[in-house]
Amino acid sequence: MSDLHLPSRGDESDDGGEQPEVRLELTRAGVQQVLSLYSQEQESQRSGFAFTLGPDDFLEAIRERRQTLLTGLVVGIGLALVLLWWTTPLYPVTAQVVLERHEISGDSRIGAGSGGSAFIATQAEIMQSPSVVSAAVAAVPRAAHLDPEDDAVADALESVEAAPVSGTQVVALGYLGPDALYGVRLLDAIVVAYRDVLRTIEGQTQEQKLKAKRAEIGVLEAEADAIQKELDELHERHPTWGSAEEAVEAQAAVLRDQSTRLTEVRNERIALENRLATGGKRLAILDPATRVLQERLWQAEAELARVQLTLRPRHPAVEAAQQEVEVLKRQLRANSEATPQALERDIAAARGLEEELAAVFEVERQRMAELERYRQDEKAFLSDLDRIRGMIDARRRELLDQRLLTRMAEAGEVGITARLIEAPGLPESPVWPRPRLILAIGAVLGTMGGFVMALVSLRRGRRVWVASTANAGEEPARS
Template identity: 25%
Template sequence: MERWAERQEVVSIQWIAHALRRQWKWVATGVVLGVALALAIVLFGERRYEAEAKILVETPTGMGLGGGSGLAALLGGGASELNTQAEVLTVRPLLEKVRQDAGIDEPYRDFAQRFRATPVRNTNIVEIRASDSTAEGAQRLAQLWAQRYLEHVRTLYEQNPSTLVEKLSRELDSQEQRLQTVSQRLTAFLKRRQMVAPEEELTKAVEKYADLLEQARNLEAQRLALERQIDAIQNELQRQPRFYEATRNLAIPPEVQALNTKIAELEIQRSGLLQEFQPNAPEVKILEEQIAQAKREREQILARAVDQQFLTLAKQEAVNPVYQELLKGLLEARSNLQATEATRAVLQRQQAQFEQLFRQTPDTMAEYADLKRQYEAALTVWTEKVRAYEQARAQQLIGKLSPILLQPPALPDRPVFPRPVLSTGLGIVLGLMLGIFLALGAAFRTRTLVDRWEVERLLGVPVLLEARGALPPAQVQLLGWQLRALGGGEVWRSAAVMPLAAHAKPLAQQIAGAFQHATVHETEANLPAVPSTNGALTLLTASPDAPAVLDAERLILIAPKGYTLDDATHRMLQQTGDRLVGVILIEEGRA
């Protein structure tokens, strides 16, 4: 079952149409008022003429309006240049000059509303419009505005590049000082650490350290081999005949020890050079020649020492050749062992130096990275400043922004306000809106039951039937079905039929009599009988002489069309709530 109480809060389109049809006089009144207002404006309104001019905005060479360079945006070029020029056209200093030239004495706010500047889309043109009460005045204002704008903008853009160059020059000097300070700090750090390229030097140091470890392992293996060789030679000497006791205490000459140290140092220098140069480089060749010369001198000294010892033996006794060769091999082995140990000592000192360097490397590289980052940042900013300065200088040499008056203002041939057709059309629309508003307001204020839409709006219940007199049996039977659909016989079983006018009483008595004992008299043969599965449906006539109305559960109203509810009756009917089932409308004067 449809909830009629909810429909009371909803304004339907059908009701609006019926309301406007009934209140057409208000609609017509609104339209007439709108047309009258439009005619008054057309006839008596102040004429406004508008003169139009067009200005072409030319940019310097290489700086189109669509360019995206930083300098173009700074100087006014770029995609927003036309909007910038439109704003420049409406600045107060420019319009004040125009007002002085035109000799118009009115507040600035009102004077500024005479001018409009609009960029023409996808072009380099700005369209300007100036209005006045006469065509000649509008043309003169537009001419003065365009002339003053050209003078103003040229002066403005002539001063702007010089100011920009000076500003960039000061910023460039400041950035150069900062760059110089960071560079001095970085240079002092490199001098203090005795470095030129820390990353490359660290890489080379790691490679040298790895080479030193490899050399140390090789020298250790060589030392062990020489010690075993010396032990073997000494054992063999003990088995040979002892002709000269002094041979046991034969020592390596000091000259050989000095040469061994020299050879070790030259070998280490040669290893370092091989990391930077090819083996056939002149520097490497020179060191190899020095090493070979030192080895030859060492062999000569050892040979002379052995010959001198055996020369003393030869004066006393015959020389044992085997003993002499073993003694010579022993001297050479001890000399090589001493040279190996000297080389190991030098390598250990260098290894310790590298390890100390590696322990200091994290702090050193962190400080160097920070200084380098500061230097690179300062250098980047300085480079950008130099580029901007050079572009500003080039802009100063190339030229300035140059607006050109493309289309001078012409004398307007008709006013822009008022326009008869537009004003009349707007008046009709506004009048129609006003008339509709008044018509709806009048319709909302009325409480006349004229049709089903008004009944639903005022009482929130449906119209059960619209009658022209006594009801035929078929309509009575259909009314019974409607009441059943609205809960009759199930939710409620009795209802009072109340006529709101005297000539509606016979119809109320007919309907009440038809449902007096839950039967419908003279039922139509082609319509099904009204079911009564949940009990009888009884209708009672409500009148001052019928006290049985108090026993009714629901209320049905019978009102003539055009019946007006007073305030008291309307409030009482609204307070009945769901007990009011519906309304039966009858034609005026019929029962």
């Protein structure tokens, strides 16, 4: 390959006597090419040097740029002091409130029926609600750190926090603000306002229950009046003496009497029919009346024989016994001589009486069925009326208890109560700012800033040195 700066072989043969001069031209061309390559290499080294730092560079920056590091440290501490002077101190104030439910029986507890942890969390939200906080802010003097146009309630809402303590019945109240004394007063006022809210809520709850009891009693009384009205209408449709039960008992007695009379008449008719069917002497023997007369006659004859043995024939007792025997004989003879026509008349009369009694019995039986339905309806109405009246009496007793609960709730003796187990107190020191921490952070940040500035200054110095060195090498080459 040929080079523009080198002569060809033909030229060398022609000018053989001037070789030293040709060598001098070759040396200058090579020097220029070498300097060009060296300049390119230095440029690449300078461009890569800006992003390369080693341990020696850090040590060199510390040794050669101590003043820069000291300046950064002083500036960092100064900024920390300015921050301490400018920042408003914040004081933490804490309190703990335990929640309990006081029942009328004297129990003090918050159980599963009250919601457990969810209930405590709800009460914590109520404590830090705007209504409670605004009432507390209104009860304490205005904070000194607030400007006239500032909203005290909004500032208190930002400064106050209520959090439930897990697994307990305790709510932790906290205040973080520039006025610790105001925070103590505010937390005390929040507890008082929360108690007032609890008392109001409990009173409203008991009052609603009281109204519900009264409304329930009114509904039951209206139902009782309606049933009583239906019962009166039932009595008007069935005019009887006394109650339906008494009417049924009286009608049952009437039915028993009618049944007895009907049975007697039917038996008498059957006996007459049997006598008529028997006929002759057997008719007299089968007649119950004839048997009775025969027995009385036998007794009278026996009595006559006894008195005749002991008394004279003209004695009044003997004559009376003889007359009785004669009367019984005549009656027995007349009864035995009764004709079938007389029996038929008696049978017809007995049958007519039996039909009349059967018709009367049927009427009384229907009357009994009607009275039985009347008794069932009256019994159902009376049962409902007694049950409703019992419910009214029970609700009235509950109403008395509810009135007592309402009065106790208004006095704050029942329901949820809030008791301070840790009263708010003044803190010893603010939680923010912390001078030691801020000064330490400022010193560290200032030192780091000074170190970075020292590295930047060292980099700039090296870049200037490299540039000056390259320029110094190029000038002899050009000459």
